[in-house]
Amino acid sequence: MTNKPKSAERKRGSGAQFVYSILRDEILDLTLLPGSPIDEIRLSERLSMSRTPIREALVRLASEGLVTTLPNRSTVVSNIDFMNLHTFFDAMTLMYRVTTRLAAQFHTPADMAAIRARQAEFAKAVAAQDALSMIATNREFHAEIARAGRNPYYESLCLRLLDEGRRLLRMYYQSFDDQLPNEYVQEHEDLVATIEARDVARADSLAGTHADQIVQQIQALISRDRRQHIEL
Amino acid sequence: MTNKPKSAERKRGSGAQFVYSILRDEILDLTLLPGSPIDEIRLSERLSMSRTPIREALVRLASEGLVTTLPNRSTVVSNIDFMNLHTFFDAMTLMYRVTTRLAAQFHTPADMAAIRARQAEFAKAVAAQDALSMIATNREFHAEIARAGRNPYYESLCLRLLDEGRRLLRMYYQSFDDQLPNEYVQEHEDLVATIEARDVARADSLAGTHADQIVQQIQALISRDRRQHIEL
DNA sequence: CGTAGATTTATTGTCGACAAACAAAATACA
């Protein structure tokens, strides 16, 4: 299935990193569902390597909150805390605003080129109506803006939130992929233009409304989902 | 020197956690200076345990940015990036404001009791003119406020920034401990009162000015330090 | 005397194995 290089083919020192990125992707793509246990031995067999690099990857994932390790018990994929989603929305909105603001202040021509490239990928995914690709490219677009802001503290929180959002969106887009967010492409275009123009106030405002839009959409998906559950 | 329980005395599963907290404290207290290498074998001898739990602790510290692992080379304590301190100040100020704001909105009686307890400890440290204790208790005070805000995303960033700040302050207070920040005690009192009164706007504003004060003090210490270096 | 290459040494990354802890199954007993 997935390309798994044999242990001999991989370079020394890349083991944990390799396992980390594999697991991370599987968690964020919901290939590993929230709450499902992660067996170290089975994983070591699947990736044909020792338990040591796998444990290191798990420690890293745990420190980022993607997995939860029960002492002396199996580590499980962290659940999505639906009760406290508002904290996620709140932080997401603020980080969108702050990073976009900083990007408008500090971007370089190279940053703009990178941002435009991400935006092009996002537009292509939307045109193709590929929901999964949309989620991924949207994440990369905002990650690139955060990078241009050049504040590693904001950037790391933003990346964490984008990952969490990717997982959340993945959960709903696999059932409701009939949404057509063409307006998001336009909003992104406006965002890019405003950043390039170094219009800090407008960048802040646009990022805020953009975040609100996404929040509203997710909430709509959730309530739609809830209603279904009730009707069963 | 330090109380090191023999491996038999410690509970199974607490090994990595134990090493983590030891190393973390030593890094933040500057017992381990930035840039100094961390030898796994020497550490395993010093703490009388295998290299495995030590490596886990190092992975955790690396994912929090406190140490940097050079591939196939020794992991070193992360340097303080003086060139980009402004990003730290920026994030610190925003997080002070946001978490204090949220604490004003969502605090419970239990939160207030905990915050007051931390404030009492801080006041005691200031009264005793114990610079190191001041740094630690100030950190705990703001960490408690962040906890009362009940947003885990803000809270984790805030904790990270407080740690970084603890290290930074430690660097200057060990040479210039003649500062007497009695006004900080009063500012903290005002902060507590405003939070309890649920005055969100004023809490935001107070937290902002409080952060500005601290930033100014650190910058003053840095410039004073610079002048000394030039005069040598 | 200095520099390039070979060799040694020290330290990390990985592995397989064992022991402790928890969960589940099986058994004893009322």
Place this chain on the structure above:
DNA sequence: TGTATTTTGTTTGTCGACAATAAATCTACG
């Protein structure tokens, strides 16, 4: 039959050892 207890099995936490890699040292040669 139901509950408490023992036994069994599975998975983690820890350990010591080995292999790979880079730094440090040494050697040869200009």
